[in-house]
Amino acid sequence: MASLIEAVQHGADPAELMACKVPESYRAVHLRREDEQLFRGTEPRGDKDVRRTLHVGEVPMPELAPDEVLVAVMASAVNYNTVWSAMYEPISTFRFLKQFARQDRWTARHDRDYQVVGSDAAGVVVRTGSAVRHWSPGDHVVVNPPYIDEQDPVSQRDGMMTNGMLAWGFETNFGAFGDFAVVRATQLVPKPPHLSWEEAACNTLCLGTSYRMLISDNGARIKAGDIVLIWGAAGGLGSYAVQLVRQAGGIAVGVVSSPGKADLMDRLGCHLVIDRNSVGLGDDGDDSGSVWKALGSLIRKELGEDPHVAFEHVGKATFETSVNVVRRGGTVVTCGSSSGYQHAYDNRYLWMKLKRIVGSHGANVDEAWEANRLMRLGMVVPTLSRVYTLDEAPEATRSVQLNAHEGKVGLLNLATAEGQGVADHGLRAQIGEDRLRLFRDHAAASGGPVASR
Structure with a gap:
């Protein structure tokens, strides 16, 4: 036997x-x-x-x-x-x-x-x-x-x-x-x-998580035309987020850490790719305000508007920038903190501009099956x-x-x-x-x- x-x-x-x-x-x-x-x-x-x-x-x-x-x-x-x-x-x-x-x-x-x-x-x-x-x-x-x-x-x-x-x-x-x-x-x-x-x-983990964060009623609920800032776009979560934004009719703005990753995101179909080094965003963030203002200016120059949504999982190094750079009434949706989980930001940019922070984690059974359906249809591909x-x-x-x-x-x-x-x-x-x-x-x-x- x-x-x-x-x-x-x-x-x-x-x-x-x-x-x-x-x-x-x-x-x-x-x-x-x-x-x-x-x-x-x-x-x-x-x-x-x-x-x-x-x-x-x-x-x-x-x-x-x-x-x-x-x-x-x-x-x-x-x-x-x-x-x-x-x-x-x-x-x-x-x-x-x-x-x-x-x-x-x-x-x-x-x-x-x-x-x-x-x-x-x-x-x-x-x-x-x-x-x-x-x-x-x-x-x-x-x-x-x-x-x-x-x-x-x-x-x-x-x-x-x-x-x-x-x-x-x-x-x-x-x-x-x-x-x-x-x-x-x-x-x-x-x-x-x-x-x-x-x-x-x-x-399953990254696609389901990205689906819940962006598409599901439990997340940002993006719609056609929404501009979505995606940190770590060439990584596991980000690369599925780029594809989901495109399939939903949104505009994907991917942030990456090298020219090679920028080239890959171009080939994946990201609408706008930004090398984080070009705006001076290092691993520890920047409290001076120059970084998020430079990032916001670059996005407005290329697309004419501020992002509707920031797709967050980097954490400490990027979270303040995410809160600041999304538009009035915009949403920061977060599922992790790979650079550190103690976040600091100026809360005035959140409450006075009516922004939202949405915590997200994994995907429930229905979300997992829906995300898997997109994969089975070939609308999303493995990364x-x-x-x-x-x-x-x-x-x-x-x-x-x-x-x-x-x-x-x-x-x-x-x-x-x-x-x-x-x-x-x-x-x-x-x-x-x-x-x-x-x-x-x-x-x-x-x-x-x-x-x-």
Whole structure:
């Protein structure tokens, strides 16, 4: 009898998958509780090298809860939350797990001396819990990271508002960076059939988050003609934001950090691309007011108006500029703070000009399915720029930590090579390899992002 891993890799049917024994342990990229204090007193943040805390090795296979699914992970992708986890910032990830474990016997499984990290995955369902109705072994799926408490009444309106909502693989265990992953059935979304495993794995977190921030009623609710300032436009979140703004009929203003990234955004279709260095915006921001005024003047010169919306996830280095530069009645929508989460700004620019700040986080089930529909229709394309093996996950995460990447960085878990998993070759041809491979081809032409050693 073939092993479960071999069966998955050879495309076994559901009966064959069920005939294979689930292994007692599996390979995974994980953090260890013993490393919690490793970076204590280390500054700056870039010196907290995540390759020191991310370990690759065997971990025990957890028991499956009634509402959960065991996924054989074919590919996964790196997000900045794994950088936070691996630096044990702003608090240790093991504090999340300890708190989560207090709920019941099933959540108690998560509080271990290790944590399997990662919040983006694509793979094959190999087992389902006794309460799972809509998914079966053999289904090809991608995972939506929000871990929602569906028994909380507010989940019927918006799962992201439940008190029990957590980020899978960040605030929970058994995440994406392994040969297997344990997820709730409510996290699953059908894999777009025209994408390879690694292309499908890189979208869900960033695309869903960008969709909620910009399109959903829970976010900025952009409309045709809206000017949207997008920080980090060439990154994971920003590159999907550019595409969503275009599809909604808006005007995308992308801010990037290099000429190479500016060229990529031109090719993606960004209406106006601004190199942040051209307006003097460094990593620590500028309290003098000259930066946001220069940025606002540049946007007005090119487009004749101030932005309706600022798409924020950089945080400390850009937040004051975002609040100041959007027009009267404009909106700043934020989902993160990669440069620091203590923000300072002059509140007069907010209240006297009737602006709004909207907090956003992940995507609920409906938003995830709607965003995935756009991907399945070919209206949005993956922004995968480079692919590593699972054993190289520490190096891949380091590249994200240093912002030495464009778009998304992927990992091959059980997939043995790039390009596997494509089921709809006709749609793929219709969309075009040049669009689907835009970020990878650009990275290859520029020598590819390389992590600092």
